[in-house]
Amino acid sequence: MPDPGRIRVAGADGCKAGWVAVSSGLEGEGPHQLQVFENFPALLAHQPEFATVAVDMPIGLPDHIGPRGRGSEQAVRQHLGQRQSSVFAVPSRAAVYMADYLEACTVAQETSDPPKKVSKQCFYLFPKIREIDAVMTVDLEERIFEVHPELAFWRLNGEAPMSLPKKIKSRPNGPGLDQRRDLLVSHGFDKTFLDQAPPRGVGRDDLLDAAANCLIASRIAGGTAEPFPADYCRDGKGLRMAIWA
Template sequence: MIRDTGPVQPGRISRPVVGVDISRGSWVAVRLDADGRFDGAALAPTIAGIVADLGRDAALIGIDVPIGLSDTGVRAADLAARAALPGRAASVFLTPVRAALLEPDHAAATRISREVTGAGISRQAHGLRHKILDVDDFAPRSPVPLVEIHPELSFRRLGTAVIPVVVPGSKRSWSGIRQRIRLLAAAGIDIGEDIGDAGRECGPDDVLDAAAVAWSARRVLAGTADRFPADGADPGTSGQAVIFA
């Protein structure tokens, strides 16, 4: 999946994890300590910068960006994740094929995508190409295992842990933000008011998404995470792309 370091061994969590999301052209990260408590946030222009800042001693880093690009068509992981989010499937964009991502011009990338997959590429997806390629380039040499996690799936799973079950509203709405804060707090993740540059320069939804990704990263370590597709490879091994939650 990333590099041949062997599978991530599930079991007792004794080291921190980090969750990462894209925010306004940068990366925002939230770190949870070995007990799952908030342990800091950071902002960096590259994924290597995030690892250097918060991830040196981490057991695992979860990232809300595609890991494992396809050369030939739509990723099964994206389709499976979409199917698990009724009413919000569009929050999981279909990852463009590698050749389309390597093309800086959107019109040219769209032509490539149509030739390979039969469908074009949205401006939103193409606009994320630099971040997707940043991870694609860094992953094989990362000193810490990286896994792909989608925060909407994470929050959906968090919502099933409370009674009554909460399906959070739009992450950009006031009610949606409040619901997400409450779900994270119920999981023991309390993000303070002053979290440095991440709190001043990032959208609140991106910080909350990074925290949810970190929560799911702990589930990956514990061996309890959902995976999409369900028969996807274990984290830290080579094979098809897998999204965890």
Template sequence: MTEVVAGVDGCPAGWIAAFRDPADGAVTVRVVADLAAVCDGPEAPAIVAVDIPIGLPDRVEAGGRLAERLVRPLLGPRRASVFPTSARPVVHAGDYAAAIALSRRPETQPFAPSPPANALFPRIRAVDALLRARPDLVARVFEVHPELAFAGLAGGPLAETKRSPAGAARRRALLARVGLGDAAGRPPPRGAKPDDLLDALAALAVAEAIANGRAVSYPDPPERDAHGLPAAIWTLRPDEARP
């Protein structure tokens, strides 16, 4: 890896972004308003790994997109952390009531979006709009899921939740194995929570794996939606798992 990469997660104030410069290994973390501020910021990361669904099929099956159905069994007790992403018409519905109404149509999906999933829709729409308007970013921005990243670092799914003291300590220890321990031990920047910081750093670990050709996507190759956006979740290659 010879260029800066970034890991990004949502947070109360917008997005928390973690950058690592390969020249000196330094990690910087800051909160930004939107994903464009990461892509176009001073670091100009070559790879941006973000915890948000990318690629919205016009219809999905029970359990969401193929990407989610593939990775969920890999997470054991943490499988519920992978929400089923709704079809494009449902995600772009005007409000929650309209989303539920659309989800009852056979041409969209056989499930209603949960309130937590619905709360993500504005972020999903914003990233979807950015990538559709900026096709040059599609080759730089990759979807990841922190729990899948941590499972890859651990060599298997984690039993503890990320918000428990034991779960947070376990995740910090895993990040230390890839040189992110110092960053994981810092307080999060204003506007972000401690678990947001850990998730952004996990995304950063996957961004580095992508840059170094050590990552895999689920599915492989990625699906493409009607707008050509890839629908796949990226993580560490299985032979990169650390016992």
């Protein structure tokens, strides 16, 4: 029998250093821990293993993209108001495996209806998406769940989108980050933990996003989270395409 005191849930977010994870006890109790992993397999291999990992990265990639995208993206955007632009449109699996931007756009257009290119912001996520796609299996769905920080903050904020942006013109927005920190504090995080100087290669926004994802991981472990959309589909590998909160 594993020691219940050592079983932890984690929220993960991609960052320049690799992946930043904030973990807590199953029910969100502290002490919270901050760790950085070079790659996603290293996060999965952490011992003792995380019982539930809520990760801000697309999981489940269709072979063909229809007008509604992956479905999960549209289901989430309708709740986020002015924050909906943070939810990128993910192309087909074939496009995600293109290392060149122009080639990715060509393949994305060939595998979507209506034809649609790839945004530069989404393209920069491709290496992280491929890391997860390479190891993800249906069996791992018991532990690994796709989340999105702005949907997490929406849930934690009484199902209301955050009023301030996290970034303005791709630069961190202090008031927006402070607003999210204060919301996390109201849900049990220590302010000192959230205000710590992040490790090298981790932004303040990465730390806050991972913390929000950690709270959603606790909801998932406790059976109170729900998938968006509720009637989610699966991709060609059998992986669900749903964002949880």
